[in-house]
Amino acid sequence: MKKILLPILIACFSILRAQTPCENGMAGAYPCNGYDLQVFIPCTDFGADNANDSWGWTDPDDGTEYALVGLDNGTAFLNISDPINPIYLGKLPTHTSSSLWRDVKVYNNYAFVVSEANGHGMQIFDLTRLRDVANPPETFTEDAHYSGFGSAHNIVINEETGYAYGVGTGSYNGGPHFVNIQDPLNPLGEGGYGGSGYTHDAQVVIYNGPDSDYIGKELYIGSNESQVAIVDVTDKSNPQLISSATYSNTAYTHQGWFTEDLNYFIVGDEIDELNFGFNTRNIVFDFTDLDAPELSFEHSGPTSATDHNGYVNGNKFYLANYKAGIRVIDISDISNENMTEIGFFDVFPSNDSAGYDGAWNVYPYFASGNIMISSLKYSSQNYVPGFYLVKSSSLSIDDNSLYSFNIFPNPSKKYVEISSLETPISMVQVFDITGKLIRTNNYSAQVNVNFNISNLKTGIYLLKINNQVTKKIIKI
Structure with missing residues (x-):
């Protein structure tokens, strides 16, 4: 097997800290586009x-981004505000024993x-504890625990309603x-649904799509081994049960995600x-008609x-x-x-064959544009699994140029002053935390630019300067 990348040893961690640009189809030893x-x-750190699943949390108080990485024996937490030098804050150990399968949501x-x-049940951990970790890495304890089920393959959360859905229990x-988590430290079981069999993964939304019959309903879209189940x-x-969707050559209906307009559902x-x-x-x-979903088409990728x-963010589908x-x-x-591949980052350089080593999960929702990947070692014993951050080359070109722009004050209520130390400012774009252009x-x-933010709602935003440099601001 091709060697991955020689880690740079800093302190006691085997972290590759230097950015490695994608040049001529390679980022170091990793194929890329x-x-x-x-x-x-690496997981050993x-x-x-x-590693298995992963998710992200952005602190609403200051916009700091954190990575939550599922491991065989617990969950790791990292401060990634400096993505080249992330801080491993500590680990929440598994509630019982180790397992290849762990899942985390926020x-x-x-x-x-x-x-x-x-x-194992469901562990509950207060993420605000990550704001002030005196001596990382710490061994954390859970803040609460739900024992209404034991093992579970996955956890699905509807953040709009405050309900969690344990699946594969x-x-x-x-x-x-069904678990009511509106008071996170006091979760309450509220029944469940077994009419469509085992669910491997799901998405739950308050529906606001094209089918007027279900506007405002909380809908559960389950990937149920041999079918997709749509349940109110x-x-x-x-x-x-509203309906079920099937397709030919079914082997294992694993996971799916809505397009943002809720017109289409992309299944793996x-x-x-x-x-x-x-x-x-x-x-x-x-x-578009939830009572009668139809197969639209199948997309075939370039490898086996x-x-x-897979997750949708805007007009992009990010597939682990x-x-x-x-x-x-x-x-x-x-x-x-039409679905068109426009980029990739390959964390398993030796081959692209079918099998279960490599990228287990991708998290593409950080406002910074950093994309988290968690990778698994399954049958390739020489493979080194772990945690990756990657970023679009169009966003991360010369990230050091961030320091050639000063933005003050930040946080601010009405205006921020953007001053350039080297490159004149020709364009400033504002994006919200979901990546939507404002x-x-x-x-x-x-x-020097006096940039008016008085009409923005309170929250975290990204300023993109000259279409290549991004900087986080906070509107108060």
Whole structure:
């Protein structure tokens, strides 16, 4: 197997701290297209042998970004405000025993962790404790625990309603187990739904899509091994199946995600590449009529690698593609049955074959543009799994140039003064924390700009200067 990258030893950690740009199709030893490596940390630096799921938390008080990384024996927490030099803050050990499967999600500044370890239940951890860690890495303790189920394959959270859904548990035929987490430290079980069998993963939304029959309803979209189940879970005491969607050459309906307009649902089948010899396949359903979902088309990737978790952010679909790393796919023309790969970062350099080593999860929702990847070692014993941060080359070009712009005051109520020490300012764009473009201002090569933010709502924003340098601001 090709060696990964020689780690630079700093203190007691094997962290590759220097940025490695994607040049001529390679970032060091990693094949790439359009994405630079920010940092790689092997699992051994977290006192673990393997990684699995991952998620992110952005502190609403100051915009600091944190990575939450599932491990075989717990959950690691990292401050990634300096993505080239992240700080490993510590680990929440597993509630019972180690397991290859662990999953973590976030609601209201708390992390919720489940595992397939026997008797694990759901751990609840107050993420605000990460703001002031005196001597990292610490060994954390959970703040609360839910024991209404034991093992669980996955946890799904609807942040709009404050409900968590344990899936793949021993209850409700493995279907969703409803937990009210509106008071995070006092979770309450509120039943479940087992009418469509075992759920491997799911997405739950307050529906505001094209089907007027279900506007305002809380809908559960379950990837249920051989089908996609659409369930109205608004009334937890009386969940109702709306419909199911199926497709040909089914091996294992694994996970799926809505497009942002809720017109389409993109599904991954985890085992079809192995069973049928396909290249990576994503199945796209038309969900404009939820009572009668239709197969729209299938997208075939450029490699035979197995697909795992995929998420939509704007007009891009980010796919954790195991041995092919992460793939970034333009879905802006999905209504015309077009999906186009526009970039990738391959964390398993030796090959792109079907199998379960490599990128398990991708988290593409940090406002900074940093993308988190967690990788797994399954059968390739020489592979080094761990935690990666990558970033679009168009955003991370010469990140040191951030220091050639001063922004003051920050936080601010009305204005920020942007001054250039070297490069004149020609354009400033404002993005919200989801990556949505709010405003664009053009200038005639000015060295000082008084930028009005008085009409922005309170919160965290990104300023993109001259279409290449990004800087976080806080509107108070």
